[in-house]
Amino acid sequence: MSPLLRPLTLRMRIIVSFVLLMVAVMGFVVAAEQLDYDELRAYVISRSLHDEMAHLRAALADGRTPTLSPGSELFDRQNVPEDLHAYTPGYYSIGAPDVWHLLVFDLDDQRYYLRQGAERYQYLEHVIDAYAALVILLCILCAFWIGRLTAARVIAPITLLADAVQRKQTPFPYQEARDEIGVLARAFARHSEEAEQFLHRERCFVGDASHELRTPLAIISGAAETIVHQLPHDSHLRASGERIVRTTQEMQRQLSCLLLLSRDPQRLPRQEVQLRPLIEECMARCQPWLAGKPVALLLEAEQAHSVHTNAELARSVLWNLIRNACQYTDRGEIRILVRGTTVCIADTGPGLPPSIDPQQFQRFAPSLRESGEGLGLSIVQRVVEHLGWHMAVESSAQGCRFTLELTPARTPTRQG
The missing domain is CATH 3.30.565.10 (Histidine kinase-like ATPase, C-terminal domain)
Known part of the structure; x- marks a missing residue:
């Protein structure tokens, strides 16, 4: 038989199961690493600024005074700080991601600068941390599920064999298997057969010995009873004769007990x-x-x-x-x-x-x-x-x- 067609041994099943488990876990890890948390943060902030810009553009186009959200500042060319003059239309994260954010846009030949502090986006840090924790939890749960599934598959033959041994089911399963389970099943079957043969020999011996002893015991008991009846009532040998009679009777009862013990309890x-x-x-x-x-x-x-x-x-x-x-x-x-x-x-x-x-x-x-x-x-x-x-x-x-x-x-x- 080709090595590729041979059934996997229990050892190889465990190895393959652990390899597959690690492949699945590493797949989750790689998928999580593909996410750029800075890009995610920038995308969320940019979308928030663009949404607010849309409201501001509508208010400015209607000649109304725009209403700014908490933490937001709006500048035009006349009041813009010097350090913002050089920025062209677009989104910028100034200094570091957690300092402040700027969105520059034009409306009717007028340039506006919408700036927001980083404080209003602190919740993103918690969201990202929660997402990372969720990914880790999913990895653990998936690893547990895969491990449990593969363990059940690996242990299933052992469980079935143990159940068959406990219930004394014959023939034992997996005796034809070529792996360690098959070796174990054949060993159990061999030892079970040897135990049954030993039990049969023991029962046969007890039965044969009991039957063989019954006849001489009956002869001894009968002879002792005859001697006791023939002895005078005042004979000093009478007590010994009665003791022999009692002892043989007890031995006969013990033999009967041993014969019953050699039977199956269900057939008593x-x-x-x-x-x-x-x-x-x-x-x-x-x-x-x-x-x-x-x-x-x-x-x-x-x-x-x-x-x-x-x-x-x-x-x-x-x-x-x-x-x-x-x-x-x-x-x-x-x-x-x-x-x-x-x-x-x-x-x-x-x-x-x-x-x-x-x-x-x-x-x-x-x-x-x-x-x-x-x-x-x-x-x-x-x-x-x-x-x-x-x-x-x-x-x-x-x-x-x-x-x-x-x-x-x-x-x-x-x-x-």
């Missing part, structure tokens, strides 16, 4: 979920963590209030938060308050460790691997984002308060 099955029975179920499951501790678990909830959501994910959020509160509160109370679609879980425990940011829980934080609470809070955060809910956290040495707003404030975004 949703139904009306009664909040109070769901919370009471979680409170009953938390009793082993409260055994032997002076902790009161209290619930204040409306009996019939429900929320339209996924039951399993809602149960996972409430269960993880209530379980953490029961597990880490050694004395005092845990209060669960439900008002409409808002659920507040407050405890009198030690609060979150300093290593945890209440606004952004990080999975598998180094300081949380031993305690295990980092994974639970991370799952809570992921589920909250997956459902489009909002969660606020307040933590201090006197305890934690988790406030959940269960009404989606926006359309849920796709999560990995």
Whole structure:
């Protein structure tokens, strides 16, 4: 392809735009410089003197005493000052443009001299200055308009590409372009495809791992339940067996939660979920963590209030938060308050460790691997984002308060 036929690169577009802008500005400047302000001033004063001369000639021809305008003087051959005798008919600016002006004319073989002071023409200076300011303002406005127009043309491809990326529009525009915009569009498309492939692999892995783990967990759970039923009630192994049963059941629920998190939020099955029975179920499951501790678990909830959501994910959020509160509160109370679609879980425990940011829980934080609470809070955060809910956290040495707003404030975004 000939270099003249190749599309301009973004760099060349900017250069050409600035060159055109400077050409336009310099055109205004050159046009303004073509005006001779002295000639303009002389023309205006000369026209004013000629207009007044016409009135004077008419008055003199009729034999009337002429009426002069303020600042004007009229002489004839008898009373003309000596320094004006030498002037022939015509217009003259005496001394300097701002001293005085003279118009000499003849009427009936009589020569007259009309002289005006420069004071009456001082307004011309202001007019000329205003004209110069107007020219400068027009140059600035034109430069602004041209700059805005060219900038819009240069940035338009970037704006369209950014909008397509934000809306996840595929395929991205300008992928066939040969300039920098095309390179950027192809890079975005490549990275978007890689991200989609990674997301697909992650979802496949989570689904496959969850399905593969379900079978051995079901076997372990069934065997543990059988052992618990066969053990005598006074056996010291009975508590361990019950713990195995509870742990496998929790793992099965977590696997179900992970499977749901791997789905598109728009395709999640949703139904009306009664909040109070769901919370009471979680409170009953938390009793082993409260055994032997002076902790009161209290619930204040409306009996019939429900929320339209996924039951399993809602149960996972409430269960993880209530379980953490029961597990880490050694004395005092845990209060669960439900008002409409808002659920507040407050405890009198030690609060979150300093290593945890209440606004952004990080999975598998180094300081949380031993305690295990980092994974639970991370799952809570992921589920909250997956459902489009909002969660606020307040933590201090006197305890934690988790406030959940269960009404989606926006359309849920796709999560990995």
